[in-house]
Amino acid sequence: MSTLGFSTRQLHAGDEHDGPHRPRATPIHLTAGFVFDDFDQAHSRFAGTDDGFSYTRVGNPTNAAAERRIADLESGTGALLVSTGQAAVATTILALVNTGDHVLSSSSIYEGTRELLRDDLARLGVAVDFVSDPNDSAAWAAGIRPNTRLVFAESIPNPKNDVLDIAALAGIAHRNGVPLVVDNTLATPYLLRPIEHGADIVIHSASKFLAGHGTVLGGVIVDAGSFPWVAHAAAYPQLAETRGPDGRTVVERSPHTAFLEFARRVAMRYGPAPSPLNAFLILQGIETLSLRVQRQSDSALHLAQWLERHPHVESVDYSGLASSPHHALAERYLPRGYGGVLAVTVRGGTAGARAFTNALRVFTRMTHLGDVRSLVLHPATTTHVLRDADELAAGGIGPGLLRLSIGLEDLPDLIADLDQALTAAAQASEPVPAQVPERALAAV
Structure with missing residues (x-):
């Protein structure tokens, strides 16, 4: 055929x-x-x-x-x-x-x-x-x-x-x-x-x-x-x-x-x-592979571009971005789309990643890929947990990196969910004000 x-x-x-x-x-x-x-x-x-x-x-x-x-x-x-x-x-x-x-x-x-x-x-x-x-x-x-x-x-x-x-x-x-x-x-x-x-x-x-x-x-x-x-x-x-x-x-x-x-x-x-x-x-x-993957790829590209501009995002790994070192190869091998999986590194390291993950409401916290539902996972503490710090660094797996598998939800809903989660991550990573010792308070 x-x-x-x-x-x-x-x-x-x-x-x-x-x-x-x-x-x-x-x-x-x-x-x-x-x-x-x-x-x-x-x-x-x-x-x-x-x-x-x-x-x-x-x-x-x-x-x-x-x-x-x-x-x-x-x-x-x-x-x-x-x-x-x-x-x-x-x-x-x-x-x-x-x-x-x-x-x-x-x-x-x-x-x-x-x-x-x-x-x-x-x-x-x-x-x-x-x-x-x-x-x-x-x-x-x-x-x-x-x-x-x-x-x-x-x-x-x-x-x-x-x-x-x-x-x-x-x-x-x-x-x-x-x-x-x-x-x-x-x-x-x-x-x-x-x-x-x-x-x-x-x-x-x-x-x-x-x-x-x-x-x-x-x-x-x-x-x-x-x-x-x-x-x-x-x-x-x-x-x-x-x-x-x-x-x-x-x-x-x-x-x-x-x-x-x-x-x-x-x-x-x-x-x-x-x-x-x-x-x-x-x-x-x-039977619905082409429909799903095309929609997931289109949504992933839009989200990657949106995330790359977000002030609370450190970096985005997605070959569809012009800034990606793999973009030229992606243009050659992936003319229909760049796939439905991307990585985003939020500011604030592990604390930021934890707050981001826990704040998500539409994305599902789950170890899987390619689902009709959007999924999130923190590789450094899950799939790559047995790697030491040097191995993680060599693989580009930072403490703030999260893997996103994009599903078929409406794009505005995914953006809104990511936006509020990034706000939560930013708040979690803000420096905590130093506590004034009780003796100093008594002296004021």
Whole structure:
């Protein structure tokens, strides 16, 4: 359906109206397993010679419908739906690395992913290095080792809203025979499709903008189907050298979706299977994706411009602002809008941030993104609480910085809420008059 417009495809891509009833909405196949017609069909499904379904941990028709639609919207050859965004990251990495391998990642990424890379992979004997400036091409090139197996970055990281030069990083990765993995959660395929700029694998936390209503968890992995695994067989033996019971490698069985098929096996073994009900709700969310993200992006830009002029605001991080160091890249990669997430640093440090947060009435205090409701969070004391002062400073996470995820509320209501909260923050950060000692009062 690639010749159709995005909004048309978000409604129709991947539809299959099979069966006698032909429902227009995707049915929810809420079942653990599926009935086999006979002995031989059971064998063929387990042997992989029949495309039908056997057990929901392996695959489910509702989940498959969500996979087809997301793959289409991301310009991929296929997708794998898993239970959470973090499961998508973990499954992708586990499918690509072996003990003794190396991962090179941007440091400007979701904190949960950073901890997974830094702490958990180390226990498995996988080394990880971080590039502090995601658009420093020289640092990326210098960081790749002979045993590097993937390069990882986010298209729009949170909370600083920097923008990744995907094409430049893809070129560096490919010249070194390494796939580029991009987390595209904050951009969504409506604003940006990393595969079209050279990325090999795209990840989403479907819990965020794709689902859009803060009700479900889900993650998705999209395979571009273009990385030449055979040309780098020694680096990825699990895909291009190891032969299965049928005598073929994964690449020989699935030449265009080899990574995805192997990732599905990893997911099957570790078990992050999504509920078909969640897959259905993610599909419903995707049906309005372009409408929501466009409105959220437009509102975020207006609010960022308003906040930048406010006397009680120290700074605003949003690539849509002409003052942003990432504005030129944003103009290139994000022509439809700059996303619905921004960071604002209020005056008064932690005290100002606390007063600001507690004074908000329309914004919801919540750790989430991409909701139809506007959300606020203080990263230094929540998502980044395990970082020391030097790490926070290096990441630009100051004590007064707050992350705002913009929803669908009326813009005047959001402005009024932010304005009164900024007044509260300013009052909380004003110096307290010195107390006159009682003895001095007695002497007056």
